[in-house]
Amino acid sequence: MRGGGGENYETSLREGGEIIFYILENLSERWKPADILIDKNNLWHLNGLPIEPSGLIHKVDVVWNVAHPSFSIILSNFSIPEIGSSFFSSTMENNREILEEHLKDFGMKMPRRIVLPLYQKDFDGPRERYAIKKAREVFEKFSAPWIVKSYIEDGTMGVHVANTFDELVGSIEDGVKHEKSILVEELIIGKVASVHSVPGFRGEDIYTFPFENSFGNFSFAEKEKLISLAKDLHNHVGAKHYLKSDFVLSPKGKVSLLNIDSTPDLRQNSHFYQACGSAGVKTHNVIEHILEQAF
DSSP, X not given: OEEOSSXXXXXXXXXXXXXXXXXXXHSTTTOOOOOEEEOTTSOEEXXXXXXXXXXXXXXXXXXXXXXXXXXXXXXXXXXXXXXXXXXXHHHHHHOHHXXXXXXXXXXXXXXXXXXXXXXXXXXXXXXXXXXXXXXXXXXXXXXXXXXXXXXXXXXXXXXXXXXXXXXXXXXXXXXXXXXSOEEEEEOOOSEEEEEEEEETGGGOSEEEOXXXXXXXXXXXXXXXXHHHHHHHHHHHTTOSSOEEEEEEEOTTXXXXXXXXXXXXXXXXXXXHHHHHHHTTOOXXXXXXXXXXXTO
16 A cells, blocks of 8 residues: 655655565465555545545455555554554654654664755855855754765665765755755764564564674674664564664764664665575565564
């Protein structure tokens, strides 16, 4: 189930399409995907045809919901099993301020950041001074190095690393050229690990996949520390079926959380794909486990 309006509408359409395609390509012998699309006017469609939510009862066995979690209430009212984020975990994933507040329970922080909205002449003044003005705002909030991100097109992200004020100005200027908002984030130097966690897999309450393919060589103690944090985070945010936790471990042993994601990246050679390989399992085996756990 995808769509549902809101600012994440396009992301929901893309993620839902990738799940449909993956199941068709890899699990079609046992599972037949159906495309449930909720448009921006809140109208429901099944495989392109309008349908009332009650009409799903005898047409689907389980719904993988990448639309807004509020639709879970409707599915629950009709006793339709669901894969997806709880309202709480979705809030944690999409509201950084709330997530940062909850991370205090772990003694963990996230990199500082500033979002620079799309340049508007009436509010931001002369175009030729904009990048310098915004670079100064960033410089006053936190020091180098910085990572500057902006969307280019078709979901492609332009990423710059800036170590000096002049490089920061140039990076912001490049983002402005693409007429998109810009994210400037504190770049924490250290070893980066993405830990994927799935409940019930291989008989474990929460199974975490190996992360040898992360950026950095981790000692046994460091791995155990990150695995423990990933499991605690999985429980704390109420992730029901899957969670990816991106960490950075500083040279002094301090762990920061970069991001969380409740939808696995099913593209070939994605980090999730590689993590499954490190665990000696095919990605489709994990996805089938997630589907079966929904009942």
